[in-house]
Amino acid sequence: MAAPLSHELRALYSGESARVRDAFQANGRGPEALAARTALVESIALRLWRELVSPDSGGPHDFALVALGGFGRRWLFPYSDVDLLFLHAAGDTEREFKDAVRRFSQELWDLRVKLSPAARTLSECARFDPNNAEFSISLLDGRYLAGDRRLFSHLHERVIPKLVERESRSLLERLAELARERYAKFGDTVFHLETNVKDGPGGLRDCNLVSWIELISHLGKHACWPDEASLLPASVRKQYDPALSFLMSLRCFLHFRHSRDDNTLAWEAQNEAAALHVGMAGPTALSASDWMRVYFGHARTIHRMCVRLLDEIPAAGRSLYRQFQHMRSRVSNPEFLVVDGRIAWQGSEGVREPEVILRAFRFLARHDLRLSSAFESQIEQALPLVCADPPRGIELWHHLQEILIAPHAGAALREMHLLGFLTVVLPEMGQIDALVVRDYSHRFTVDEHTFVAIENLHELRQSRSKWDQRYAELLEEIEQPDLLYLALLLHDVGKGAKGDNHVQASVAIAETCLDRLELDEPDRETVLFLIAHHLELSACLRRDIFDPDTVRQLAERVETPERLKMLCLLTYADIKAVSPEALTPWKAEDIWQLYIGTANYFIRTVDDRFHASMDDEVMAHLLTLAPAAGHKLESFLEGLPRRYLRTHAASEIIGHIGMADRLADDRVQIALSRGRHLYELTLVTRDRPFLFATLAGVLAAWGMNIVKAAAFSNQARIVVDTFYFTDRFRTLELNLPEWERFKSSIHDVLTGKADLEKMLHDRMRSGRTAAPKVEVEPRVEIDDACSTQSTLIEVIGQDRPGFLHGISSIFSRENCNIEIAIIETEGQTAIDVFYLTAGGAKLTTAHQERVRDALMAELTRPQTSR
Amino acid sequence: MTKVEAVIQTAKLDAVKDALHEIGVEGMTVLEARGHGRQKGHTEVYRGREYTVDLIPKIKIEMVLSDEMVERAVEAIKVAARTGKIGDGKIFLTRVSDAIRIRNDDRGESAL
Numbered sequence: 001m002a003a004p005l006s007h008e009l010r011a012l013y014s015g016e017s018a019r020v021r022d023a024f025q026a027n028g029r030g031p032e033a034l035a036a037r038t039a040l041v042e043s044i045a046l047r048l049w050r051e052l053v054s055p056d057s058g059g060p061h062d063f064a065l066v067a068l069g070g071f072g073r074r075w076l077f078p079y080s081d082v083d084l085l086f087l088h089a090a091g092d093t094e095r096e097f098k099d100a101v102r103r104f105s106q107e108l109w110d111l112r113v114k115l116s117p118a119a120r121t122l123s124e125c126a127r128f129d130p131n132n133a134e135f136s137i138s139l140l141d142g143r144y145l146a147g148d149r150r151l152f153s154h155l156h157e158r159v160i161p162k163l164v165e166r167e168s169r170s171l172l173e174r175l176a177e178l179a180r181e182r183y184a185k186f187g188d189t190v191f192h193l194e195t196n197v198k199d200g201p202g203g204l205r206d207c208n209l210v211s212w213i214e215l216i217s218h219l220g221k222h223a224c225w226p227d228e229a230s231l232l233p234a235s236v237r238k239q240y241d242p243a244l245s246f247l248m249s250l251r252c253f254l255h256f257r258h259s260r261d262d263n264t265l266a267w268e269a270q271n272e273a274a275a276l277h278v279g280m281a282g283p284t285a286l287s288a289s290d291w292m293r294v295y296f297g298h299a300r301t302i303h304r305m306c307v308r309l310l311d312e313i314p315a316a317g318r319s320l321y322r323q324f325q326h327m328r329s330r331v332s333n334p335e336f337l338v339v340d341g342r343i344a345w346q347g348s349e350g351v352r353e354p355e356v357i358l359r360a361f362r363f364l365a366r367h368d369l370r371l372s373s374a375f376e377s378q379i380e381q382a383l384p385l386v387c388a389d390p391p392r393g394i395e396l397w398h399h400l401q402e403i404l405i406a407p408h409a410g411a412a413l414r415e416m417h418l419l420g421f422l423t424v425v426l427p428e429m430g431q432i433d434a435l436v437v438r439d440y441s442h443r444f445t446v447d448e449h450t451f452v453a454i455e456n457l458h459e460l461r462q463s464r465s466k467w468d469q470r471y472a473e474l475l476e477e478i479e480q481p482d483l484l485y486l487a488l489l490l491h492d493v494g495k496g497a498k499g500d501n502h503v504q505a506s507v508a509i510a511e512t513c514l515d516r517l518e519l520d521e522p523d524r525e526t527v528l529f530l531i532a533h534h535l536e537l538s539a540c541l542r543r544d545i546f547d548p549d550t551v552r553q554l555a556e557r558v559e560t561p562e563r564l565k566m567l568c569l570l571t572y573a574d575i576k577a578v579s580p581e582a583l584t585p586w587k588a589e590d591i592w593q594l595y596i597g598t599a600n601y602f603i604r605t606v607d608d609r610f611h612a613s614m615d616d617e618v619m620a621h622l623l624t625l626a627p628a629a630g631h632k633l634e635s636f637l638e639g640l641p642r643r644y645l646r647t648h649a650a651s652e653i654i655g656h657i658g659m660a661d662r663l664a665d666d667r668v669q670i671a672l673s674r675g676r677h678l679y680e681l682t683l684v685t686r687d688r689p690f691l692f693a694t695l696a697g698v699l700a701a702w703g704m705n706i707v708k709a710a711a712f713s714n715q716a717r718i719v720v721d722t723f724y725f726t727d728r729f730r731t732l733e734l735n736l737p738e739w740e741r742f743k744s745s746i747h748d749v750l751t752g753k754a755d756l757e758k759m760l761h762d763r764m765r766s767g768r769t770a771a772p773k774v775e776v777e778p779r780v781e782i783d784d785a786c787s788t789q790s791t792l793i794e795v796i797g798q799d800r801p802g803f804l805h806g807i808s809s810i811f812s813r814e815n816c817n818i819e820i821a822i823i824e825t826e827g828q829t830a831i832d833v834f835y836l837t838a839g840g841a842k843l844t845t846a847h848q849e850r851v852r853d854a855l856m857a858e859l860t861r862p863q864t865s866r
Numbered sequence: 867m868t869k870v871e872a873v874i875q876t877a878k879l880d881a882v883k884d885a886l887h888e889i890g891v892e893g894m895t896v897l898e899a900r901g902h903g904r905q906k907g908h909t910e911v912y913r914g915r916e917y918t919v920d921l922i923p924k925i926k927i928e929m930v931l932s933d934e935m936v937e938r939a940v941e942a943i944k945v946a947a948r949t950g951k952i953g954d955g956k957i958f959l960t961r962v963s964d965a966i967r968i969r970n971d972d973r974g975e976s977a978l
Contacts, residue, residue, distance in 0.1 A: 543877040544953075545923070547896045586898045590923055596912035781911070 005051060006107065009044055011216050012109045016040045021078070021256055026027050031251030038076040041113060042067070042145060045084070048107050051144040052100045057146045057398030062089035063097055066155070068118070072141035073208075075248065078255040079262075082108070083138060085121040087150050092463025094119060114261070122151070126159045128167040133174035136163060140215050161223045168220025172213065176313040179209055179306065187529055187580070188861050190299045191448035193436055197251050198263040206306045207244050209490065213309045233301055236305065241679060243298035252293070253278045265295070267438065269476035289436045296434035296445065304418065308373050311342065336360060338476075342372040344555040352377040353392045354425075358399040361416055365406035371415060379419050390424050396519040400425075404485035410455030413489070417447060428513045431496025443579035446495045453488050453577035457569060467588040473826060474565050474595075480676070484524055484566045487530035488573060507532045522649035529563060537591060545594045554594070555601045560646045564602070567597040603794075604786035607820055607835050608642045618645065626654045639715025641820055647710065656720050659684035663718070668750045670743050678707055678724040679732065685750065687717040692818050693808035694756055695721060698746050701759035701804040703729045709804065709823035721821075776829045778859035780852050784842060790819050790835035791843040793851065797859040799830040806861075810854045811836060816843065867962040867975060868936045872927045873899060874947040874955040879925045885946035889938050891929060893978075899926040901958065924955065930962050935963045 020040065024033040045065065046057060054060045070076055070081035086244050088094045088100050101119060108115045118135070128136055139160050144152040164171065183496060186192060190202040198204045211231060214585040218226040232240055253273055254263055265273075268286075274291035277284050279298075286294070332338045335356070337346050343360060345351060357379055364371065372381070391399070403412050416422035424428040432446040460472040480483055490513060510531050514524045528694045543550045552836050572591055576583040612634040622633055636657045637645070645653070659669035659682070669684040683695055688753060692711050699706055704725040713719040731738050748754035775811025781794040794808055804823060811818055811834065838847055874882055879896065886894065898920035909918045931939055940957055948954055967977035 541876070542879065544875055546878075547921075584898060586900065586923065589919070593908075593910065593917065593919060596910050596917055600910060600912060 002358075005047070005485050008111070009047060009107070010111060010365065013040065013044060013113070017078070024252055024256065028249060028253075028276065028280075030247055030252040031281070033252050034075050034077060034248055037078060038071065038145050039073040041071065041076055041082055044108070044111070044113075045734060046146055052104050052107075052837045053097060054147070058149060059147065060093070060097075061148055062151060063087070063093040064149070064152045065145040066152060067141075067143040067145050068138045069116075069141055072138075072143040074143075075247075077251055077261070079258075079260050080113070080255075081114045081116045081261070082144075083116045084118070085139075085142065086117065087125070087147070087151060087155060087502065088119065088121045089148070090121055090123075094121065095761075122155060122159060125155055126163055128163060128170065130170065130174070133171060133616055134178075136167070136211060137172060137175065140164075140212055150572065156225075161219050161225065164216055164219035165223040168216050168344075171216050172220075172313045174213060175209065175216070175312050179206075179310060184441075187443075189444065190296060190303050190451075191434060191445040191449050193268050193442055193444065194264065196263050196298075197247060197254065197265050197295075200299070201306075202296075202301070202303035203263075204244075204247050207240070207247065210240065210302070210305050210309065213313075239301045240305065243301050246295070246298045247302075249279040258823070267440075270436075289438075293434045296783045300418070308509050311370060328844060331369075333363075336363050338367075338369060339372070342370045343375060344372045345375050345378060348587075351375075351382045354382075354386045355399075357382065357386070357421060358391065358396075358403075358425075361412045361421075362399060362402045362406065362414060365403045365408050365412035368408040368411065374792045376419060379421060381421055383424060386421070386423050392425075392516050392518075394518045396425060397519060399484040400517070401485070404454070404489070405482050406593075407458050409485065410451045413454065414451050417451075426513060428490065428493045428509050431509070432493055435496050437495050441578055441582060443701050444577070444791055446492050446499075449577050450489060450492060453491075453573040454485055456573040456576045457485065457488065467583075467585070467592070471569060475567055477560060477824070477826065478565060478569070479678075480523065480526070483526050484530065484569060487527045487534070487566070488570055490527070491531050491534045491570070491574065503532060503535060519601070521651070526563065526566070526651075530566055533557065533567055534570055534574060537567060537594060538575065541587065541590050545590055551594070551597045551601050555598050555605075559600065561599055561602045562647070564595065564598055587865060603791065603822065603833055604783065607787045607790050610637050610640050610642050610645060612638055622650055625650045625658075629654060629657055632657055632661060635716065635720070636714060639713075641712055643820070643822075644712040644720065656682070656684055660718050668747050670746055672739060672743055674732075677722075677726075679704070679727060681723045681725070681746075682722045683723075683746070683750075684720060687713050687719045687817075689714070689817075690809065690812040691719065691722060691750070692821060693805055693812050694749060695723065695746065696808055697756045697760055697802070697805035698749050699723060701756065701763045702731065702742060703727075703763060703801070704744070705799075705801070705825075707825045709821060711818055711821035713819060723823075760805070764802070778856065780859070782852060784848070787835060787842075789842070790837050791848060793834050793848075793855075794837060795830070795832045795834070795855055795859070797830050799825050799828050803830050804832065806858050807832065807855060808834075810851065810858060813839075814847070814851050814854060816847075816851065867901075867932060867965060867978065869928065869930045869960040869962050870936065870939055871958040871960070872943045872947070872955065873901065873924050873952060873957075874927065875949070876923055876925050878947040878949075878955075879927075881946040882927065882943055885942040886927075886929075889935070889942050889943055890901070891931065891935065891939055891942075894927050894929040897926040897928070899924045903953075907974060922953070930965060930978055932978060 002124065017037070017040065020033050020036045024030070043728050049065055050057060053063070064087045066072070066085040066087050067083070068085050071082050071084070076082065086094075088097075093792050101117070105115055105117050105546075113215075119251075139155075142152075142160070144156075181207065182199055186195075188201065192200065196203060215226070218231070250265070250273065251263055253276070254265065254269060255261060257269060257272065269853060270288045270292055273279075274286050274288040277286070278291075279294070280286070280291075299439065317805060335346055336359075337344045343363060345356065345360065347356065351357060357691040360371065360375070360379075363369070387617050403409055406412065417429065417433070423433065429447065432450070435446040437446055442449060444527070457475060460475055460710050461671075462466050463469065463472065475481065482679070491506055492502065493509045493513075494502040494507070496511065497505035499505055507528055510528060512619060514527060519527065536554070540550055540554055545551075555564070558567060568591060572583070572588070575587060575591075610618070619634065619637075622637075623629070624634065648656070655671070659671065662669055663685065667685060671682040673680050681699070685691065695707070696706060706723055706725045708724040709722060711719060711721045727733055732742060745754060745759075749756045749759070776796065776798040778797040779795075781796075783792040786792055797803065797807075808818065808821070816836040816838050818834055819837055824831045824835045836843055836851075838844075872882070883894070883896075901924055902920065902922050908922065909916055911917070927943075929939070936959065940959070943957055962975060965977040966973055966976070
């Protein structure tokens, strides 16, 4: 080619490219810039065609130039590749024009146009290559540029429609596979603080995906091209078009900013884009965070369209997938129908009741399903009605509890948030909707971080990682996991408030929320405590975690072992949700070490006693709650271990004082109640030998499985023993009259009117004990140094019916007094800690050894013999 | 030029960083590390299982300094990291033959 033309094209390309850039910088209109650049590259391609291939743009015969990909769509971004197809009718022209094509490509490369050329014959275009489905997909955007127009028409009107009609299923499956792989790279979420506006979920690639899926579906059904204007329904186009325009402007801005095809929307780029009002209709005074919310709004819209469309496309290996989905349809109930993994409402009219919506999300959280598009629309239509009178109070809390503790809570909450329902029932979540907080270690927006943290906790149960399994065991021990999940949901809501201290702000916002949910006072305190201290463990990791002072200070702030467990789990899930790399093995190990150090501290300082004269503040607080209790409060609490105060709410303490007060009428006071998972039995009476062992024996004789227990005594030797148990044979659950018989039975044994040994004998004779799933090595640990008044004995063994009765009877036979007992069961392992005295003092060494031998004999005794 | 590597207690990171900034040290690399010297491991028994930590969590700070800065930096680290107990850590000094700033090919002390 003559040098002057090369020079002319170079001058044209560089001059016009600068004009496109200047125009964009002046008006910020991305779609105009793309159209201008497309026209520029097109004009250069045509000049070259005329110069190198055919002086007539419509020639030669049997050879054509076709624009593909973004060039075909007229979306040529400033530094994008230019996809060109050299289309031949057959191999002859391919050989004939080989040299011209090489020179054509060379000239474009010399202009620094990033050309991606392909040469194919018509028959090659008609073939579907499963290993290169991308080429067939790129033909969908094919546009005639030059050469034999009839050849192009043949490709466009006959070859492509036939190809797509024949291979629509494979093309859709490949598209879906590529999209799912791409989403997985981005953690399946739109809400990255720094994202990629082309490949990220909700980015421009997803805009293409929407039109490709619609095109393939139409061609697959009708074997002809649809009218472009009607490709998307008007309701979809209303959201799609503004989102596309915004993303085009944004990517254009990024290309010019980076002077290359770099689509990363990093912090600095966000600042600039917000200041330049990129993508906005006109000048706005948006901060970078607010501008990012606009971005997330558009990206969420596009991503949601894609997810809905992809849901229609089964994954490869579809027969298995279908079978699985069909199997899942068995979870349908009279209210919700499940078809192909999606939930539809079976009601005859539109959804009006918020209760229905809440039940649908509970269903979703239990079964890992999606809502059908129709059901989503029904919910969206119902929102104005729900907003007018939103659900609240304890009923709302009961629904939320069920959602939060269900295995797919994260997915359900995300769906609630996406549809705007979550912010209707919990307006506090609106403050962190798509909120960007410039914390460089964080990867996600605040709302997404919250959902990921909740998922992290649920996923512990399935995890095979060593760390996760340790924390999974802790999670199983939590009495009220719903409170832990609620705290996680609200722990960062304060990040949306003004001010520097998001923890304080989160607590203040959560208080309003908990008022609306009408949580009981103890539950409310627990949730607020967790939110207020959610950075406490992380702060301790920056100190010496093996320093006894660090452990003591943490224990004093946390106050109870249960709260320590919850805080430990919350910290673990919270750090892990910062980014996939945030929870290093280093940190996981340190959190665990800090946890076990503090948990052991609680055990070893448990007999620290309460004295009214030294604890004015506690007394004053309790007296404000129960002014009538007066001196009874003081005499009841005097000498009780502080742990008693930490592990009981004020209302429970006042209840126990009432029971102690009634001892004059009846020397055995019993209270029985049923919690979410466990029954709770409280006994208040005067201490005497074999009391704890006897009570444990009665429970065993009734077939109850003791999961936890605690025994405390005050200075006046009044004991408060609390047992938490499961009802193995559902005796209490199925027979209401048995509640009274059960209590009477305990009363009769403790007052000597019934024979415990006979009851136990009958139970052991009739009961069949299954072989243990896990063998637990029995251990007896004795610590004589951790308490000034008592000897600590920790007993670990295989849990079995009558276990606690067996070992506590040994203490009584050995003349030991149980000052405090802390009983826990972890799976099939019983872990019981006792603080013992003999004659009001610690056990002597010889006495300790006798007790140890007797305990080991009991722990190693075959299960059947008594 | 000298490479200064300091292994310190995790609790002392902020104090050491502040002390180094005060004397004009601008750049450093901080690594989460584990190890022990004469301060041996830690064993805790929890629910019948023994959890032994042979390698104690530490922080390792690395920086390359011009020679006239080295002694001041060592002093700053010593003062800020010292508690007087076993486990305070150690400082290691190594001669560095050259340094290159990748961005602009600066070499030697001007690359620091």
